[in-house]
Amino acid sequence: MSVMDAHAGEGEHAPRGITRWLYTTNHKDIGILYMVFGIAMFLVGGLLAMLIRAELLTPTMRIMHPELFNQVISVHGLVMVFGALMPLTAGMANYLIPLMIGAPDMALPRMNNWSFWLLPPAAILLVMPWLLNLFGIGTGTLDTGWTMYAPLSIQSGPGMDFAIFAIFLLGLSSTLFSINVIVTVLNTRAPGMTMHKLPLFVWSWLWTALLLIAVFPALIAASVMLLADRHFGTHFFSAAGGGDPVLWVHMFWFFGHPEVYILLLPTAGILPQILATFARKPIFGYNMQVYSFGAISLLSVVVWAHHMYTSGLPAAANLYFMFATMAISVPVSILFFCWFGTIWRGAMTFETPMLFSLGYIVLFGIGGLTGLILSDAAADQQYHGSYFVVAHFHYTLFGGPILGVIAAIYYYLPKLTGRMYSEKLGRWHFWLTVAAFNLTFFPQFLLGIDGMPRRIPDYALKFAHLNMASSIGAFFLGASQLLFLYNIIRTAAGWGKPATGRVWEGAEGLEFTVSSPPPYHTFASPPVIR
Amino acid sequence: MRWSKPFVYAAGAAVGALYASTAQAKYFFNFQPPVTPIAQDFLFIHDLFLAIITAIFLLAFGVLLYSLYNHRKSRNAKPATFSAPTTRKLWILSFIPILSLMFIDYVVLGIPSFNSVLAVTNTSHHKLTVVVTASQWKWHYAYPAYGIQYTSSLSTPTDQIYGDARKDKHFLLEVDHPMVLPTNEKVLIVLKSADVIHGFWVPAFGVKMDAIPGYIRKLWVNVEKPGVYRGQCSELCGVGHGFMPIVVRAESSAGFTKWVASERAREAATQEAAEKTWSKAALIDRGKQVFDKNCAACHQPSGLGIPGAFPPIAWGHPFSATPAMLADLKALGFFRDGKIVGGPVKNHIHIVLDGIPGTPMPAFASQLGDADIASVITFERNAFGNNSGDIVQPEQITTARPKSTKHPK
Ligand SMILES: [Cu+2]
Numbered sequence: 001m002s003v004m005d006a007h008a009g010e011g012e013h014a015p016r017g018i019t020r021w022l023y024t025t026n027h028k029d030i031g032i033l034y035m036v037f038g039i040a041m042f043l044v045g046g047l048l049a050m051l052i053r054a055e056l057l058t059p060t061m062r063i064m065h066p067e068l069f070n071q072v073i074s075v076h077g078l079v080m081v082f083g084a085l086m087p088l089t090a091g092m093a094n095y096l097i098p099l100m101i102g103a104p105d106m107a108l109p110r111m112n113n114w115s116f117w118l119l120p121p122a123a124i125l126l127v128m129p130w131l132l133n134l135f136g137i138g139t140g141t142l143d144t145g146w147t148m149y150a151p152l153s154i155q156s157g158p159g160m161d162f163a164i165f166a167i168f169l170l171g172l173s174s175t176l177f178s179i180n181v182i183v184t185v186l187n188t189r190a191p192g193m194t195m196h197k198l199p200l201f202v203w204s205w206l207w208t209a210l211l212l213i214a215v216f217p218a219l220i221a222a223s224v225m226l227l228a229d230r231h232f233g234t235h236f237f238s239a240a241g242g243g244d245p246v247l248w249v250h251m252f253w254f255f256g257h258p259e260v261y262i263l264l265l266p267t268a269g270i271l272p273q274i275l276a277t278f279a280r281k282p283i284f285g286y287n288m289q290v291y292s293f294g295a296i297s298l299l300s301v302v303v304w305a306h307h308m309y310t311s312g313l314p315a316a317a318n319l320y321f322m323f324a325t326m327a328i329s330v331p332v333s334i335l336f337f338c339w340f341g342t343i344w345r346g347a348m349t350f351e352t353p354m355l356f357s358l359g360y361i362v363l364f365g366i367g368g369l370t371g372l373i374l375s376d377a378a379a380d381q382q383y384h385g386s387y388f389v390v391a392h393f394h395y396t397l398f399g400g401p402i403l404g405v406i407a408a409i410y411y412y413l414p415k416l417t418g419r420m421y422s423e424k425l426g427r428w429h430f431w432l433t434v435a436a437f438n439l440t441f442f443p444q445f446l447l448g449i450d451g452m453p454r455r456i457p458d459y460a461l462k463f464a465h466l467n468m469a470s471s472i473g474a475f476f477l478g479a480s481q482l483l484f485l486y487n488i489i490r491t492a493a494g495w496g497k498p499a500t501g502r503v504w505e506g507a508e509g510l511e512f513t514v515s516s517p518p519p520y521h522t523f524a525s526p527p528v529i530r
Numbered sequence: 531m532r533w534s535k536p537f538v539y540a541a542g543a544a545v546g547a548l549y550a551s552t553a554q555a556k557y558f559f560n561f562q563p564p565v566t567p568i569a570q571d572f573l574f575i576h577d578l579f580l581a582i583i584t585a586i587f588l589l590a591f592g593v594l595l596y597s598l599y600n601h602r603k604s605r606n607a608k609p610a611t612f613s614a615p616t617t618r619k620l621w622i623l624s625f626i627p628i629l630s631l632m633f634i635d636y637v638v639l640g641i642p643s644f645n646s647v648l649a650v651t652n653t654s655h656h657k658l659t660v661v662v663t664a665s666q667w668k669w670h671y672a673y674p675a676y677g678i679q680y681t682s683s684l685s686t687p688t689d690q691i692y693g694d695a696r697k698d699k700h701f702l703l704e705v706d707h708p709m710v711l712p713t714n715e716k717v718l719i720v721l722k723s724a725d726v727i728h729g730f731w732v733p734a735f736g737v738k739m740d741a742i743p744g745y746i747r748k749l750w751v752n753v754e755k756p757g758v759y760r761g762q763c764s765e766l767c768g769v770g771h772g773f774m775p776i777v778v779r780a781e782s783s784a785g786f787t788k789w790v791a792s793e794r795a796r797e798a799a800t801q802e803a804a805e806k807t808w809s810k811a812a813l814i815d816r817g818k819q820v821f822d823k824n825c826a827a828c829h830q831p832s833g834l835g836i837p838g839a840f841p842p843i844a845w846g847h848p849f850s851a852t853p854a855m856l857a858d859l860k861a862l863g864f865f866r867d868g869k870i871v872g873g874p875v876k877n878h879i880h881i882v883l884d885g886i887p888g889t890p891m892p893a894f895a896s897q898l899g900d901a902d903i904a905s906v907i908t909f910e911r912n913a914f915g916n917n918s919g920d921i922v923q924p925e926q927i928t929t930a931r932p933k934s935t936k937h938p939k
């Protein structure tokens with residue numbers, strides 16, 4: 001069996017030194033690599049966010065040139081989406097899926113190693129143009145926003161080419177990893193672990209992987225075309241040669257809309273498991289949630305043009321995309337219903353993972369409800385391209401997946417390290433995060449409603465107060481994440497109380513039947529599933 | 531923190547419902563006061579949506595708080611064991627929230643949105659047509675019926691943007707030459723772009739539409755109140771994206787007629803300026819203004835450009851760029867022997883009039899008048915240490931112009 005071959009000669013204990021991490025085919029090692037990388041990128045993206053908010057603190061260009069500002073917002077977006085969130089959820093999947101389904105490892109361990117090690121070069125490609133620029137080479141990194149709309153991206157400097165190659169690597173990495181997840185889940189479950197017993201997290205990743213394989217090719221294809229337009233004289237997107245700039249927008253969002261569900265679904269899968277643990281109650285509506293994941297995934301590929309209501313599509317198209325988008329609110333609200341059902345009449349305690357999960361429900365709830373507003377093709381003319389949208393997607397992406405990932409990290413940190421994190425620091429982290437988060441992003445709803453466009457480096461005087469509030473919130477938000485970092489490091493360094501195998505009183509699942517931390521190889525012989 | 535939101539929303543919804551029909555005041559949760567029928571529609575929909583999502587949020591948040599308070603271990607709650615609705619009645623009840631959401635989606639919100647989408651695209655029966663062309667980073671307005679056309683760009687001085695100079699009231703929302711529209715008349719706006727995607731957005735009008743190269747997009751406005759309305763570009767379009775505001779002055783139809791007349795007189799004066807002969811000092815003076823306004827965004831106020839992207843104009847500065855770019859410039863005679871504006875005058879005129887195709891250097895033929903182009907070239911050839919002594923007169927531009935762009939501005 002391929003899994004066993006790959007591990008031949010490794011013995012029971014992990015090999016030592018740098019080669020352990022370079023050559024590893026062990027899903028736990030790779031999971032940890034993914035997560036460390038994700039957290040590092042989260043800090044890089046966060047640092048860029050601090051720069052953005054520092055520039056926007058007052059209405060004067062103080063610390064950046066507008067060109068640099070455009071580059072910073074572009075890299076902030078790409079790094080947070082592709083560098084932080086996707087690797088973090090992939091890391092969780094890597095570590096947890098084999099443990100949850102009673103498999104000894106991922107089905108394709110060597111490919112697993114590759115899918116991780118493609119990521120650091122991609123990250124380097126994104127920021128390297130800045131370093132080159134310091135030596136007077138090129139014009140810095142891409143400056144088009146993460147959406148890279150043509151023909152602006154055709155005009156853009158050589159940083160764009162670096163970004164395109166970064167996207168190729170990222171696409172390859174996600175595709176390889178998705179294939180791995182699908183093969184693992186379909187083929188290596190322990191006997192008795194039927195599809196109907198799969199933990200919701202595994203189901204959500206199965207859908208995520210299918211989505212990734214379905215939509216990433218659109219972005220890759222578009223990027224190849226863009227590269228050709230830039231260097232080989234083709235005219236796919238340049239109107240000057242008979243090409244179509246709107247084609248890029250379609251292709252980008254055909255990928256881009258499902259992408260937000262790719263980010264969301266894994267945490268929507270882990271959330272009910274955490275809620276159930278701390279409510280000491282079984283998950284409510286397991287089947288409905290599985291179907292909702294499926295419905296969300298399928299609907300997500302047919303609603304992309306709700307990002308294009310102002311691009312002049314015919315009324316019929318706008319109406320179709322509006323009503324199709326509204327349909328997504330149905331499966332999403334079923335998920336909310338099930339989350340409420342899971343905690344209802346439980347016996348709840350409020351450890352840090354539970355706090356973050358509840359924060360998720362509330363903040364992602366606001367993101368979802370404002371998404372309903374945005375689905376409206378008519379009034380969207382007032383919201384499109386404004387700060388309202390920025391606030392909305394930070395409520396959905398920070399309030400959702402990022403809080404979800406943080407909840408999951410606190411939830412599984414004792415399992416990974418064998419030590420309890422500091423509960424006191426965790427609570428501080430939670431309350432500071434939600435307070436600062438709302439201070440940062442709530443004013444942005446109002447800014448957008450009042451007419452402030454997004455992606456501008458400097459703004460009119462009437463936007464000054466709310467921007468200052470938002471920037472101050474952002475600085476607190478950034479600083480609070482250092483508590484998180486410190487908490488993780490001190491736990492990993494072995495400072496906390498030892499954790500039991502089950503960790504939490506109400507925890508269920510195969511991953512809680514092994515010791516904390518789990519042995520280097522688990523389930524070499526399949527567990528018994530009841 | 532968490533408490534304030536529901537209250538904000540609740541207050542917002544209540545006042546919003548009142549407002550939508552009557553008042554013209556501006557609340558923080560409302561758009562800028564609407565002055566077109568479409569903007570009014572949008573505000574109504576906005577308030578309706580806000581009221582509904584606030585209600586949903588409060589309801590759900592209330593349920594959550596109730597559960598958090600009562601179903602906690604410290605109150606000795608015994609966990610239930612259900613994992614799905616347990617009776618048929620509960621199953622049916624579970625569908626109620628979902629069905630009411632669908633009702634809200636498709637009926638309460640769906641119907642007004644449906645009507646608005648159709649209203650926005652109904653451009654028939656307009657009286658006046660204005661052709662709006664976006665380019666990096668200014669707007670060009672043309673009134674074909676009156677033979678008027680001009681460019682409109684940011685008039686905020688650079689020291690207000692970069693330094694501590696006192697900022698005007700309309701910092702970044704002011705232009706040299708606003709668009710002018712008559713009130714109470716259905717105006718068709720035809721949107722085009724000369725380079726990349728831009729977005730035309732005046733919040734008080736409600737409408738927003740992308741200007742896309744290669745496409746013609748249409749939208750309409752009917753401004754019901756005279757006044758000055760300010761908006762901004764809404765699609766990221768490069769370095770100057772934050773610096774291309776749209777200012778519209780709406781005039782009663784008498785005021786509009788007067789404006790048309792004065793605008794025509796001004797065009798005649800521009801033409802006259804093009805025909806007379808200028809002194810070198812006058813050309814350089816005017817040229818500096820033109821340069822700061824039209825060229826400095828790329829070539830920089832210092833004339834030093836940005837390495838790799840925008841070549842310097844100043845004398846004796848090395849320029850690192852791609853071989854293709856350097857070849858382009860060499861072919862035109864520029865960048866020989868460290869003399870940056872060393873190319874022949876003829877090529878210089880050609881560059882400014884026609885741009886350098888395939889690069890960001892724009893064509894200014896349809897944006898600047900002959901006197902402006904002559905003076906900016908004279909300025910460039912004598913400023914920043916170039917000191918060539920060359921003088922270019924407006925009539926040289928008149929003869930060099932491509933036929934189609936005779937007599938703009
Ligand atoms: Cu979307």
Ligand SMILES: [Cu+2]
Nearest residue numbers: 763765767771
């Ligand atoms: Cu723009």
